[in-house]
Amino acid sequence: MKKKLLKINNLSVKVAGKQLLKQINLQIKPGEVHALMGPNGSGKSSLALSLAGHPDYQVVMSQSTTPVVTLDGQDLLNLSPDKRAGLGLFLAFQQPAEVPGVRINQFLRQAHQTLFADKSRKKYASAYQFYKYLDQVAEEIGVNRSLLGRNLNEGFSGGEKKQLEMLQLVVLEPKYAILDETDSGLDVDALKIVAKAVKLVQSKSKTGVLIITHYLRILEHIKPEFVHVLVDGQIKDSGGYELAKKLEKTGYKSKLSGG
Template sequence: MSTLSIRDLHVSVETDAGAKEILRGVNLDINSTETHAIMGPNGSGKSTLAYALAGHPGYTVTSGTAAIDGEDILEMSVDERAKAGLFLAMQYPVEVPGVTVTNFLRTAKTAIDGEAPKLRTWTKDLSEAMKNLRVDPAFASRNVNEGFSGGEKKRHEILQMELLKPRFAILDETDSGLDVDALRIVSEGVNRVKEKTDVGVLLITHYTRILRYIQPDYVHVMVNGRIAEEGGAELAERLENEGYDRFLGVGA
């Protein structure tokens, strides 16, 4: 079992008025068999946490640590973090014109594993994963996210997760823009990966609807750049019923 350990993490972004601190001391431990949900109002720092861990250059870690099994990932380049087992499913996946889905996925798999997967095995695995996600076979020959619907983009993110087999997957609002059917299929994909591998999931969401399909072991409420409350799945239901009013002013 692996552990992603975050300690007193502070992160800033540049604005027209100068550097602005977004995360103000986040502490979190995620084991590779657990699912953690992070909820909170807009602007609380949820996506900042995701992108800072992944190594986005627009986010500056000013203090604190983040480590996988004691190895500091904040000192790693973005590709080194991926090789260490970190995966980010982006809220707004970008288009990559001229690069087909199948080439993108096989290149990514080769980069992470250090060797190209055997073609016969790879073709079988890709075909099976696409079938499970209800993806048309023609999807593999399309350019990455170019002309994709919102549901197709999110299915492609989970397709990557299933084939790359990370140790820790950060899912940044994977449920946004999905209808009921697509939400169920994407959630089934996440659960399927969890059944096959020991992957820790950090699920960032505003709503409890995806948590009805992906059962969290822990729920964390982020407000003003800090974890304001922690609990089990019942905390998400309480937030659904009561909202975030009782957290207003916390850590401000």
């Protein structure tokens, strides 16, 4: 049996010749919630983009034959971004794209059908059934249902885009989800939606979640079991939720000089 986990093993990444990430090690098991914290420019988004397969982010290959990133035992790095998504990796970014002319509910149904070719046919045979399910999820996590018939992210506020991303997260039931700065610029109500969505996928879909943030605010709602601190491209510390609380008091400075 292959071990179920998202495993990052000595990941080093370069962009345009500059090393942004240095030997990152991280393991996320199904149903676990991890937070990755760190100051601006420490490499948090670079980690998310590298895992997504962004072509600018060059993974430095070591001599070792051990794969650098595996998802439930599958080597991730030799797969295209869409194949990674097909395996169950979900990424939510700081700036979600606008797709004019594509309605959210149609888009989600399409995405859901593609991902669950067999299951979705059984579960939600008709568009009506799927939209009913979508309404139910929106209600459950507190997303404004009037958004659902609109075009994807077109003319949406930052907070509304995030609401829809959280809806996608719950509906697509990924194995692992990486949420990059999902909380920046969000009001308290939107933060609560993010927290509800994370807790829902954790319990319902056993999704392993990596929340990337430099604020404690969102973590107060989610209380992750695992916290990692990224400074200057390196993980300098790992611990439980108490580490996040400590950082709130001391800031990242104590981590800057090797500590």
